[in-house]
Amino acid sequence: MGLIHYRAGMSARVLVVEDDAKLAAAVRRSLEYAGHAVTLAGDGPAGLAAAIHDRPELVVLDVNLPGLDGFGVCRALRAAGSPALVLMLTARDATEDRVDGLDAGADDYLVKPFAYEELLARVRALLRRAAPSSPVLRFADLVVDPAARTVHRGGREVALTALEFDLLAYLMRHPRQVLSRAQLRDAVWGGGGRAASNVVDVYVGYLRAKLEAGGEERVLRTVRGVGYVLRAGA
Numbered sequence: 001m002g003l004i005h006y007r008a009g010m011s012a013r014v015l016v017v018e019d020d021a022k023l024a025a026a027v028r029r030s031l032e033y034a035g036h037a038v039t040l041a042g043d044g045p046a047g048l049a050a051a052i053h054d055r056p057e058l059v060v061l062d063v064n065l066p067g068l069d070g071f072g073v074c075r076a077l078r079a080a081g082s083p084a085l086v087l088m089l090t091a092r093d094a095t096e097d098r099v100d101g102l103d104a105g106a107d108d109y110l111v112k113p114f115a116y117e118e119l120l121a122r123v124r125a126l127l128r129r130a131a132p133s134s135p136v137l138r139f140a141d142l143v144v145d146p147a148a149r150t151v152h153r154g155g156r157e158v159a160l161t162a163l164e165f166d167l168l169a170y171l172m173r174h175p176r177q178v179l180s181r182a183q184l185r186d187a188v189w190g191g192g193g194r195a196a197s198n199v200v201d202v203y204v205g206y207l208r209a210k211l212e213a214g215g216e217e218r219v220l221r222t223v224r225g226v227g228y229v230l231r232a233g234a
Helices: 021-033 044-054 070-079 095-103 117-131 162-172 181-191 199-211
Strands: 012-018 037-041 058-062 085-090 108-111 138-139 142-145 150-155 218-221 227-230
Touching: 012 021, 012 108, 021 037, 021 058, 021 181, 044 058, 044 070, 044 085, 058 117, 058 142, 058 227, 070 095, 070 162, 085 095, 085 117, 095 108, 117 142, 138 162, 142 162, 162 181, 162 199, 162 227, 181 199, 181 227, 199 218
Parallel strands: 012 037, 012 058, 058 085, 085 108
Antiparallel strands: 138 142, 142 150, 218 227
């Protein structure tokens, strides 16, 4: 098996193994909006086969699966030498169940019901830990260091909150690409409609105020009726 090649800020290949079709579809939408390539499997044997054949970087794995439960899938993956990150999902919240999952080789454990924002945050954290490096992002006079979570503009340090940083980093990874409010909301705040409809506009306002505090030109621009784009110059 090869080494995980995920880099922070790039999409990862994610396999979701979940027998609840509605939940699987919702998880898939959230992950895809966050930029990941997602495939689904509906039972344990199918999930194990897909994980071994397709070699995803991350497996979101339900515990209560038909055919072979999540613990069995995880153990089989580790026995096969798979380096895939495993995030287990379960309705069981007993400590011994979490311990069983981690002992089976899981990297993290998320109890149902969960907020999609938390799922995406767990995914980001797992992928960051697995990333061999976190390349610095540069656009015009903006410099964003995802590993250190620092921002500089023209040498001036810009202090951002966690959500402001995540929004700017996402924009920096898609320079000159017009992104809709829905794309930005789902990528940064997660799917499921939990964030307020105007949350992107509010945070863009916060970002602009901080990025332009030294009199710098506007690089975070509005595309009327569509969304926002990171673009320098006229």
